[in-house]
Amino acid sequence: MTIVFGIFLLTLLVITALGIVHTRNLFVAVMLLGIFSLLIALNFFILDAADVALTEAAVGAGISTVLFLGALALTSERERLGTRHRWLSLAVVASATLVVLYATFDKPRFGDPNAPVHQHVAPWYLEKTPEYVDIPNVVTAVLGSFRGYDTLGEVFVVFTAGIGVLFLLSSRRGGANHRPPGERDASGIGLREHVIPRVVGRLLVPFILLFGLYVQFHGEYGPGGGFQAGALIAAAFILYALIEGEDRTLAAVPQRWLNALMVGGALLYGGVGLAGIVLGSNFLDYSVLGADPVAGQHLGIILIEAGVGMTVTGTLLSIFHAFAARDRA
Amino acid sequence: MMDLILDVVSWALLSAGGVFVLIGGIGALRMPNLYTRMHAASVTDTMGAVLVLTGVMLQAGLSLATIKLAAILLFLLITSPTASYALASAALLAGIKPDAGHAADEATDS
Amino acid sequence: MELLGLYHYWVFVVLLMIGFYAVVAKVNLIKKLIGLSLFQSAVFLLYITMSKVSGGTAPIVLPGMVDPLYSNPLPQVLILTAIVVGISTTALGLGIVVRIKEEYGTTEEHEIQEIDRR
Numbered sequence: 001m002t003i004v005f006g007i008f009l010l011t012l013l014v015i016t017a018l019g020i021v022h023t024r025n026l027f028v029a030v031m032l033l034g035i036f037s038l039l040i041a042l043n044f045f046i047l048d049a050a051d052v053a054l055t056e057a058a059v060g061a062g063i064s065t066v067l068f069l070g071a072l073a074l075t076s077e078r079e080r081l082g083t084r085h086r087w088l089s090l091a092v093v094a095s096a097t098l099v100v101l102y103a104t105f106d107k108p109r110f111g112d113p114n115a116p117v118h119q120h121v122a123p124w125y126l127e128k129t130p131e132y133v134d135i136p137n138v139v140t141a142v143l144g145s146f147r148g149y150d151t152l153g154e155v156f157v158v159f160t161a162g163i164g165v166l167f168l169l170s171s172r173r174g175g176a177n178h179r180p181p182g183e184r185d186a187s188g189i190g191l192r193e194h195v196i197p198r199v200v201g202r203l204l205v206p207f208i209l210l211f212g213l214y215v216q217f218h219g220e221y222g223p224g225g226g227f228q229a230g231a232l233i234a235a236a237f238i239l240y241a242l243i244e245g246e247d248r249t250l251a252a253v254p255q256r257w258l259n260a261l262m263v264g265g266a267l268l269y270g271g272v273g274l275a276g277i278v279l280g281s282n283f284l285d286y287s288v289l290g291a292d293p294v295a296g297q298h299l300g301i302i303l304i305e306a307g308v309g310m311t312v313t314g315t316l317l318s319i320f321h322a323f324a325a326r327d328r329a
Numbered sequence: 330m331m332d333l334i335l336d337v338v339s340w341a342l343l344s345a346g347g348v349f350v351l352i353g354g355i356g357a358l359r360m361p362n363l364y365t366r367m368h369a370a371s372v373t374d375t376m377g378a379v380l381v382l383t384g385v386m387l388q389a390g391l392s393l394a395t396i397k398l399a400a401i402l403l404f405l406l407i408t409s410p411t412a413s414y415a416l417a418s419a420a421l422l423a424g425i426k427p428d429a430g431h432a433a434d435e436a437t438d439s
Numbered sequence: 440m441e442l443l444g445l446y447h448y449w450v451f452v453v454l455l456m457i458g459f460y461a462v463v464a465k466v467n468l469i470k471k472l473i474g475l476s477l478f479q480s481a482v483f484l485l486y487i488t489m490s491k492v493s494g495g496t497a498p499i500v501l502p503g504m505v506d507p508l509y510s511n512p513l514p515q516v517l518i519l520t521a522i523v524v525g526i527s528t529t530a531l532g533l534g535i536v537v538r539i540k541e542e543y544g545t546t547e548e549h550e551i552q553e554i555d556r557r
Contacts, residue, residue: 010450048510071533089464110444111493138498161527168534
């Protein structure tokens with residue numbers, strides 16, 4: 001029965017993707033992209049990937065939609081010319097489709113336990129996690145401990161993207177003629193005149209923050225972890241900014257703190273890795289951090305997840321403020 | 330015996346919730362105007378969500394999952410009408426007029 | 440039953456090609472970025488489809504489970520990283536598009552090339 005539901009969701013995915021590409025109104029395309037992300041998150045959950053579903057829902061359906069809308073507000077909302085070289089593109093796409101379709105016939109059967117991807121490393125992770133790391137969520141154990149080096153690189157990628165957007169969008173356009181903050185035009189007020197979203201939003205923000213902290217610290221026992229928590233906490237502040245206006249949000253959490261969060265998270269992760277060297281073992285070896293190796297692994301995973309959460313929160317909020325504070329033409 | 334009654338009641342609630350979701354979907358497609366479509370779709374958020382989640386809560390019995398489901402229901406009931414309100418006021422700001430749409434014109438013409 | 444499994448891979452191919460078509464054929468820069476996002480999501484779908492084991496559950500090792508069968512955690516870890524990297528590159532791309540709009544006045548690719556040629 002779950003398979004039928006999965007097939008239904010996949011068909012909806014294809015229809016939504018066709019709608020996204022076909023429509024000329026970019027606002028509609030971004031909204032459909034949000035629906036696409038939610039549908040694919042549901043599909044991930046059916047395929048037993050709970051962490052990935054949570055991340056896709058938080059990052060794809062939440063943050064990505066907000067960033068696209070911020071960019072749309074600064075550019076134009078409609079496509080003027082739709083497609084160029086339509087038949088040539090269709091020919092290229094059709095030939096690529098045939099090639100990849102031919103490849104799918106050699107793929108392992110769906111759900112086959114003897115597929116090559118389930119041999120060698122994955123059973124070793126499933127078997128050794130209770131012994132080496134002793135936390136229930138194997139995905140967090142692999143992400144934080146066994147494959148910690150990849151996650152370090154990812155934190156640096158997020159950090160670099162934050163720096164890149166700040167370089168691109170933090171200088172005031174026009175240079176000398178920027179208005180003082182008091183004369184900000186109506187776009188900075190947010191939804192302050194509307195009572196209902198304001199009341200409900202202010203009611204919800206502490207609960208979203210609480211849930212974000214729960215996901216951060218509970219990532220070892222269930223689906224969760226630093227990335228999802230970072231996206232959730234950033235979403236709470238973005239909700240506050242949408243309701244109360246961007247100025248008040250910057251007054252609540254200044255840009256200096258966001259910079260400190262971004263840098264501090266990456267430094268924390270790197271620091272934990274270097275602490276492994278200082279205490280006599282390899283880089284990113286958590287076993288030497290505690291009294292016995294398992295306690296050391298627990299401490300190491302908590303610290304690096306905190307680092308990941310800090311960097312993701314700081315970066316996503318900095319990017320949001322960079323888009324929202326940009327003066328429109 | 331108690332299990333059977335619980336099962337029957339929860340299945341009835343789930344089916345009724347499904348019927349309301351279907352009604353909301355049909356309404357969102359067939360209504361003539363943006364505002365009437367939103368009104369129809371809000372049936373899904375309220376009646377559909379309440380019935381489906383109550384049915385699932387009966388299935389879960391008295392456990393932590395029931396409390397989590399009750400929390401989800403509470404947050405859904407708080408946020409969905411707010412989202413509909415924000416959508417409707419954004420549509421008003423964008424200039425979409427809440428007239429009755431083409432169906433009313435056809436009715437008065439004939 | 441085999442057709443059911445192949446359906447997942449075919450949907451992956453269709454989504455991949457829809458995203459690819461949007462990147463190649465569409466002229467608006469933001470539409471291209473949306474197509475890139477679709478392309479990335481299709482690749483995620485492929486990996487997670489490969490990680491599923493029939494009759495398995497999510498890879499959370501709880502005590503007291505007798506002879507459990509877990510789905511593969513390794514592709515899930517890879518895709519977790521990939522989702523966050525994808526949103527980072529999308530944000531950076533959107534920043535570049537906003538700056539292009541401010542400098543050139545347009546986000547349509549042929550008009551930008553026209554201005555560059557002058």
